[in-house]
């Protein structure tokens with residue numbers, strides 16, 4: 001099964017790099033349009049909240065870098081755009097969406113385990129709107145060991161072990177790039193509403209009790225929704241709380 005490369009998107013493939021997010025920052029000043037940067041190996045890959053991202057051989061690591069054309073709070077909603085695109089691309093290559101779910105803010109789960117993670121970074125000033133980078137890691141071939149993730153985190157899983165689907169990062173990227181382009185067009189044309197609705201349709205643990213941790217702040221409540229700004233909304237004994245940034249535990 002093949003996917004055609006989306007019009008207007010550039011591509012850079014590297015054998016090895018420190019992090020595709022760092023490469024994105026280096027490329028940003030010269031950007032003419034959005035560019036996907038794919039690396040077979042990263043020597044300093046990072047995850048959310050300063051964690052190290054472990055990338056066994058054959059796993060997918062890429063960053064989509066683009067000029068920041070909107071307000072930072074609007075651009076940040078692209079984490080939901082990217083999560084949906086990942087969901088779409090995985091469903092396309094495996095031929096099924098069963099077992100796939102999205103975990104707020106932007107992980108992709110498969111059979112309850114973490115298949116993929118997304119890390120957004122941006123830079124810019126009032127004078128210079130800067131760039132947005134969407135770093136994406138997918139455990140295509142191998143899941144990092146449980147000892148390589150923090151205690152309490154969702155267990156990592158791989159696409160190969162959960163579905164039997166074997167696909168290389170180079171073959172997976174066109175599926176993801178095409179799915180992203182479609183979702184991004186939906187976002188720029190119709191705004192966050194359809195993205196939010198599609199994301200909520202695929203949300204893990206919606207309506208259930210979950211815990212959100214932001215530093216020392218721990219909030220447990222019923223996962224009611226994601227609001228129009230992308231905040232996690234929990235109904236707690238003290239009332240409704242909208243949380244902008246946190247790690248979620250089930």
Ligand SMILES: O=C(O)CCCC[C@@H]1SC[C@@H]2NC(=O)N[C@@H]21
Pocket residue numbers: 019020021042044045046047048049051053060061062063107116117118119135136137138
């Ligand atoms: O913590 C997470 O779940 C986010 C992980 C993001 C990993 C990807 S791999 C490609 C890009 N380069 C990095 O250094 N990190 C992101």
